[in-house]
Amino acid sequence: MNALSSAAVPCVCCGQALCAGLEEWHWVCPLCGYEAAQLAPAINEARSHEKVDEAQRDTGLKALREANFHQLLDRMARHITPAGARLLDVGAAHGWFVKAAADRGFTVLGLEPDHAVCEQAQRSGVPVREGFFPDVLAAHEQFDAIVFNDVFEHIPHSDALLAQCIARLAPGGLLVLNLPSSRGVFYRASKLLHRFGAGAFFDRLWQKGMPSPHLHYFHARNLTQLSARHGLTLIDSAHLASVHLDGLYARIAYVKSGLRWLAPLIWLAIVAAYPLVRWGAPSDIDVVIFRRNGGQAASLAH
Ligand SMILES: [Zn+2]
Incomplete structure (x- = not known):
């Protein structure tokens, strides 16, 4: 874990000392807006699957x-x-x-550390290998594109992670990050609610108490600053929808205990805010595409 409780921990993006945030586990950079959490992951711990209703989670997330x-x-x-x-x-x-991605013609490989989830993917015939990046890759394995879908924000040391990505990217290869944005309207609303004493939505967005909580909240600009140090150049960015009303209730209610009684209230708040998102309020999901400097791989478009 990050030793965020010690004084003057520098921001991973810009180097400024982090300041205390809204909870004792929450830290913010006053300069670039990066946010960090000191929340402990519990992947593969015996009880982690008991906290999440997997079937309901599938229904809630799949359409989106x-x-x-x-x-x-x-x-x-x-x-x-x-x-x-x-x-x-x-x-x-x-x-x-x-x-x-395979349907589009890519030669694909997935990595998944959760044993039960990985087995389920393998049973459905998808090429997924069990384990953590990059530990389970062979020495020679390199890629033209590495993608993190709602994953980058769960891994502790972003600097070391980017160095590992560079080592596994072919020259000119793409790093694609699809992750929550600290500038999204729902995240901002959760901070506002927290200031009024209602911290449950804020905790929920950080996935506090769940098997794999969020450890970081970035936005496209401070991520670009961080990635530039590793020889990655931003070539594209976009927003994706963070909410579809289909399956929304199941998505909110998939935590089995604790905050479950709040699910109807959170659902109502999101449905009420939904028109704002449709009318152009900042999305809660950023996609950023970086290219590894040093020439184009043969398979990359010009
Ligand atoms: Zn910063």
Whole structure:
């Protein structure tokens, strides 16, 4: 874990000392707006699956994720020719993105550390390998695109992670991050509610108390600053929908205990705010596409 409780921990994006945030586990950078959380992950711990109703989670997320994955692949196609390009999906979960990318012509591999989820993906015929990035890759394995869908914000040391990505990206290869934005309207609303004494939505967005909580909230600009130090250049950014009303209630209610009684209230607040999102309020999901400096791989589009 990050030693955020010690004094003057520098921001991973800009180096400024982090300041205390809204909870004792929450830290913010006063200069670039990066936010960090000191929340402990519990992947593969015996009881972690008891906290989440997997079936309800599937129903809640699948429609939204699949629509977003198609948009993401459309966006990637502006910068890379899928046919023959090697794509790695880190934290592939049930393998939905791996399958969608394979359908576009990519040569695909997913990595998934959760044993039960990985087995389920493998049973459905998706090429997913069990384990953490980059530990379970062979020494020679390199990719033309590495994708993190709702994963980058769960991994503790972003600097070390980007260095590992560079080591696994072919020259000119793409790093694609699909992740929550600290500038999104729902995240901002959760901070406002917290200031009025209602911290449950804020805790929920950080996934506090769940098997794999969020450890970071970035936005496209401070991520670009962080990535530039690793020889990555921003070539595209976009927003994806964070909410579809189909399956929304199931998505909110998939935590089995604790905040479950709040689910109807959170659902009502989101439905009330939904028109704002449709009318152009900042989205809660950013997609940023970086290119590794140092020439173009043969399979990349010009
Ligand atoms: Zn900063």
